[in-house]
Amino acid sequence: MKTNGVETANGFETAGGTDTVDAATQTVPIADVRFRERANVCGRIRSLRVRPWGDSPTLEVVLVDETGGITLVFLARRHLAGIRPGTIMRAEGMVGAHQRRLAMLNPVYELHHVPASH
Numbered sequence: 001m002k003t004n005g006v007e008t009a010n011g012f013e014t015a016g017g018t019d020t021v022d023a024a025t026q027t028v029p030i031a032d033v034r035f036r037e038r039a040n041v042c043g044r045i046r047s048l049r050v051r052p053w054g055d056s057p058t059l060e061v062v063l064v065d066e067t068g069g070i071t072l073v074f075l076a077r078r079h080l081a082g083i084r085p086g087t088i089m090r091a092e093g094m095v096g097a098h099q100r101r102l103a104m105l106n107p108v109y110e111l112h113h114v115p116a117s118h
Helices: none
Strands: 038-053 056-065 068-075 088-098 101-105 108-113
Touching: 038 068, 056 088, 068 088
Parallel strands: 068 101
Antiparallel strands: 038 056, 038 088, 056 068, 088 101, 088 108
């Protein structure tokens, strides 16, 4: 499904979301984020990739929880310390669109658990 031409976090309209807020971290489930609203989410990094955006690299990170996923986009970055698959992190920022999917551009983030390197 799409809201304002943008797919929602879990592919369904967000109006029927859980509207649950974690009291300790003030985070919301990813499925409850809404286009053009600030959100504070926590999850595990499922994947990342570097893509060009004009003349600059862009690091795209897919953050997931048990309710859905959202893309975190870091402009002009090829890598960030501690950002790798399996890392548990919190991200806060304005929810917008990137590649027609819900995303946060340059969110404020906090790493909670970084898996050991191999």
